[in-house]
Amino acid sequence: MSPTPHGRRLTLSTILSAGLLTCGLSLAACTPPRDPNVTGSVSAQPSSADPHAVMESWSQRYRTSPDRDTALGYAQALRANGQTAQAVAVLQDAMLKSPKDPLVAAAYGKALASNGDFDQALKVIRSANSPTSPDWRLLSAEGAINDQIGNSAAARSIYLTALKIAPEEPTILNNLGLSYLLTNDLKSAEQTLRRAAANPQADSRIRQNLALVLGLEGRFNEAEQVARAEMSADQADANVAYLKSMLAQQNTWQKIKQQTDHPTGGNG
Numbered sequence: 225m226s227p228t229p230h231g232r233r234l235t236l237s238t239i240l241s242a243g244l245l246t247c248g249l250s251l252a253a254c255t256p257p258r259d260p261n262v263t264g265s266v267s268a269q270p271s272s273a274d275p276h277a278v279m280e281s282w283s284q285r286y287r288t289s290p291d292r293d294t295a296l297g298y299a300q301a302l303r304a305n306g307q308t309a310q311a312v313a314v315l316q317d318a319m320l321k322s323p324k325d326p327l328v329a330a331a332y333g334k335a336l337a338s339n340g341d342f343d344q345a346l347k348v349i350r351s352a353n354s355p356t357s358p359d360w361r362l363l364s365a366e367g368a369i370n371d372q373i374g375n376s377a378a379a380r381s382i383y384l385t386a387l388k389i390a391p392e393e394p395t396i397l398n399n400l401g402l403s404y405l406l407t408n409d410l411k412s413a414e415q416t417l418r419r420a421a422a423n424p425q426a427d428s429r430i431r432q433n434l435a436l437v438l439g440l441e442g443r444f445n446e447a448e449q450v451a452r453a454e455m456s457a458d459q460a461d462a463n464v465a466y467l468k469s470m471l472a473q474q475n476t477w478q479k480i481k482q483q484t485d486h487p488t489g490g491n492g
Contacts, residue, residue, distance in 0.1 A: 282302075296331055303335060329353075333362075360387075367380070367383045367400075379403050394421075397423075398420045401433060405440075410437055410440055428463075
């Protein structure tokens with residue numbers, strides 16, 4: 225097993241505390257909103273589109289037709305542009321129109337959490353869910369918020385409940401894998417993210433997260449192979465470059481590469 229230096233553990237905590245809170249997004253103008261129950265991609269490839277331009281495009285659509293899907297897309301674009309408070313306002317209005325819509329509730333809860341209002345975020349998510357017929361998307365969002373505030377045990381319990389409702393759902397497994405990553409349990413994170421990535425419905429963000437875990441485990445070449453999978457050459461290069469930048473904090477990427485080229489042995 226590759227060694228996991230204490231310095232890399234500290235870097236991991238730093239990366240994830242930022243990555244989970246911002247829920248890295250890659251938006252294209254006027255694309256359908258992604259499911260807000262997903263914690264996000266810690267190593268998400270940076271968008272080639274200007275977040276401000278994307279936000280303006282959604283803003284125009286929202287002014288013309290402020291329906292549910294447009295509200296979700298506009299709020300997502302606002303968050304990507306750093307306008308979290310405005311995203312909360314947009315989703316609050318959407319909640320008034322659709323108080324029992326699980327996607328709206330999940331997005332609203334995540335926006336509140338991004339704005340630092342964790343208690344209200346959990347209240348919104350739990351109020352929108354049904355104790356007799358719970359929605360897995362709301363459970364997944366609730367788990368993600370618990371992870372953000374450091375309640376990893378509670379978060380994982382919620383994810384496991386969600387998986388009973390939606391077995392092998394890749395977005396739930398992605399969140400569970402990131403939860404393990406938050407506490408430096410790289411083996412469990414890898415196993416869980418591999419399950420998620422094996423699902424035909426898994427998207428590139430899940431593979432990016434798996435690549436990050438492999439990199440943190442010291443498996444540089446395998447991490448790069450995963451990061452390049454199923455992408456064009458330009459996308460793959462951008463993805464690998466961003467993966468390296470995520471691991472470059474405190475020279476983590478260089479340490480990992482050195483371990484790969486010159487293994488020193490030791491216990492994990």
